[in-house]
Amino acid sequence: MTAMTLTFDAVSEATPGPKWAARWARSWPAYEPWFVARGGDAGPSRAECRSAIADHMPELLATYDRLCALAGGGDRAARFLSTWCPPQYLGGCSLAALSDGTDVRLVRNYDLSPDLNEGLMLHTAWTGRRVMGMVEFLWGLSDGINDAGLSIALAYGGRTQTGRGFGITTILRYVLETCDTVEQALAVLDRVPSHMAYNVVIADAGGDTASVELSPGGGARRMPQAIATNHQSDGSQPDRPAFTRTHERHGHLRGLRAAPRTLSHHFRRAPLLQDRYTAGFGTLFTAAYDPRALTLELTLPEGTWSQSLDDFRDGQRVVTYLSGTADDVGKGQPDWTAAARIDWTQVANDYAAGQGRAIETYLPA
Known part of the structure; x- marks a missing residue:
């Protein structure tokens, strides 16, 4: 390995x-x-x-x-x-949000090569509102939570078409800096254009959840379940569907029956968990957000790192990933370990x- x-x-x-x-x-x-x-x-x-x-x-x-x-x-x-x-940028990811009237959770797997992630968990109050999440492009967010309990995460929508719009990570930052609820977040996603196709899942402290598909250049389509992987429902052909197993993962999420508090455990198992790190598609972390407790549990191969908006601790973890399918490299997929x-x-x-x-x-x- x-x-x-x-x-x-x-x-x-x-x-x-x-x-x-x-x-x-x-x-x-x-x-x-x-x-x-x-x-x-x-x-x-x-x-x-x-x-x-x-x-x-x-x-x-x-x-x-x-x-x-x-x-x-x-x-x-x-x-x-x-x-x-x-410029274009791509990724993987599986997302789901669940609420049962008592608990609510938003959980995501972040799937990519370890060479291509910033590995930064940032806690800020830049606009006066406390925000905590995983950073991309130095200030945007791939997922996060604010002090109202609003939680949000993104997944690549599966196609490389672009339009006039913002990088999705900045849009997620903006949502958390300005919104309290899922409905407010949906209004922002309707209004602010994304430059590429992305899928976004949202949950709030009131127990509301939602999933939307964003189109390049603007437009947001509501989805029936608060789940997402790496394709969209408009009939477009996703990028490398057999390699990303996007349909398999989405089907698994559609049929998943779990309590919100146990949702993250399902993300640490196949088919959601990926271990093809040398091929550029391995689960780097599972992030589980609790909108009511204002917490983040970051599950890594070597354990869980718990953080809270109310009691955030600076720190560092060095994580080792073992690729389970190293021979995927050379079968049409770049070996990004050399990047x-x-x-x-x-x-x-x-x-x-x-x-x-x-x-x-x-x-x-």
Whole structure:
């Protein structure tokens, strides 16, 4: 078996400051060449990006400006942080929310390569509201909870089509910064456009749950159950369905009978649990949110890390992942374990010269 590691950090910082700036300094050297190589410099101008936030998410504008300043004030960093019409990015994930009148839970599996996740659990009060969740793109969220008990999580919608909109992780941040209930969150998701197809599951402290499918460029379709994997119901063909097993996982969730408090245990078993880390599709963590207790239980291969909005503790965990199907590599799927050895400067130079190739071709042998 092949072993891979990922370091998880838990960080609390009420307002953007030195802790966030340190994280930016650590992560931007990897993000910048990715952004350039994926065509980020050909995207909207800095002014257009800031204007999009002012138009769609005005409550986040002051936070965005503060983060840009902490990032050094550069043009490229500001456009990256806006996530307005960003480059494509993909992922996996299974989601479900359950409520029985007494308990409510939102649970997600995050499925990807350990090389491609930030491993950052962030606790903030950037707009005066406390928010806790798992970070992507330095300030967006793949899942999280706020002090009203509203919980939310995303899953890739299965197709690479793009439209004019925001990166979904910034939209989730905005929902948690401004909404108290599922109904309020749904209104935001109707209004704020996503740049790609994503599936979102929501739960609140009152026991309401919902699932929506977001379309590239805007539009949100309500779904009958608060579950999601990596395809949508519009008849579109999902990306690599046999590899992601999206239909199998969705069918399992449709038929699942569980109490909210035991939901996370089902996510740690097949077919929801994935172990193909060397092929880029393994469950990095299971996040279980309790909207009433305002807690997060992050289940990792080596145990559970419990956090609370009321009693958040900074800390670090180094996690080892063992791939159960290493021979998936080489069967049409890139071995993303080598991504850390890509010469990203060369990638950026090639794209600048109009000689860019698919990122997979830069993977070292």
